[in-house]
Amino acid sequence: MFGSTLAHPPQSGEGDGERDPWRACGLRLQSVVWLDMPAERWTAVDHYLADLLVGSDSTLEAALSANAAAGLPPIDVSPTQGRLLQLLARLKGARSILEIGTLGGYSTIWLARALPDDGRLISLELDSAYAEVARANIARAGFSELVEQRVGPPLESRQQLSAEGLRPFDLIFIDADKSTTPEYFEWALKLGRPGTLIIADNVVRRGELIDQESRDPSVRGMRTFVERLAEEPRVFATVIQTVGSKGYDGFAIALVTN
Numbered sequence: 001m002f003g004s005t006l007a008h009p010p011q012s013g014e015g016d017g018e019r020d021p022w023r024a025c026g027l028r029l030q031s032v033v034w035l036d037m038p039a040e041r042w043t044a045v046d047h048y049l050a051d052l053l054v055g056s057d058s059t060l061e062a063a064l065s066a067n068a069a070a071g072l073p074p075i076d077v078s079p080t081q082g083r084l085l086q087l088l089a090r091l092k093g094a095r096s097i098l099e100i101g102t103l104g105g106y107s108t109i110w111l112a113r114a115l116p117d118d119g120r121l122i123s124l125e126l127d128s129a130y131a132e133v134a135r136a137n138i139a140r141a142g143f144s145e146l147v148e149q150r151v152g153p154p155l156e157s158r159q160q161l162s163a164e165g166l167r168p169f170d171l172i173f174i175d176a177d178k179s180t181t182p183e184y185f186e187w188a189l190k191l192g193r194p195g196t197l198i199i200a201d202n203v204v205r206r207g208e209l210i211d212q213e214s215r216d217p218s219v220r221g222m223r224t225f226v227e228r229l230a231e232e233p234r235v236f237a238t239v240i241q242t243v244g245s246k247g248y249d250g251f252a253i254a255l256v257t258n
Helices: 002-007 021-036 039-053 058-069 079-092 106-112 128-140 154-163 178-191 205-210 217-231
Strands: 096-100 120-125 147-151 171-174 197-200 235-242 249-256
Touching (some): 058 106, 079 197, 096 178, 106 120, 171 178, 205 217, 205 249, 217 235
Parallel strands (some): 120 147, 171 197
Antiparallel strands (some): 197 249
């Protein structure tokens, strides 16, 4: 049904298609997806792929269990998304990574696995309780020497990082307060260099990204972020929608070009 819907867009004169036939087709396609692919199916497919491509991982499973036991919100990336982060970091040949938003350290472990023995990962977390859980998870994974955690408002860490004269980061992963993502993005540009990869999670917000009347601070923050991404001449970027065990969302990926 997906193929037949896409292969036959509405012709001129069919409602909204008169102005933009592919937009009308997109609306039809959206209804097909929601009817034929409920969230249960997305989750089942995600589990199937994770079982095949990621497999059982006691270290990561222990991290998720520790997070749940400590009452952390279950908003970590999925196993397949974690594998994507690791894959992108390896493709980039990253030796230095900045993570903005540690939570319980699940994504931190995925990213750390992509680094060489002499690499470094700095992870910033606002909540000290979350950071303590993450510290134990990271230690259990064997990355205490590779990962440096910093606790406090991430934006307040900017001056400190700049003052330390660290070399630019090869990859920056933004997964913190969504309303502040535009500021994190501007900060990432300053801490990166041509060739740095910037990844931001939870951009699409269940499709609410297109609601220009939204009063949700997270939606408004992501709308501003995407608009800045489009206007910023120093990056080559895209946003990808995703579905799966974490629901309907999406991520942005940007390559700093100059």
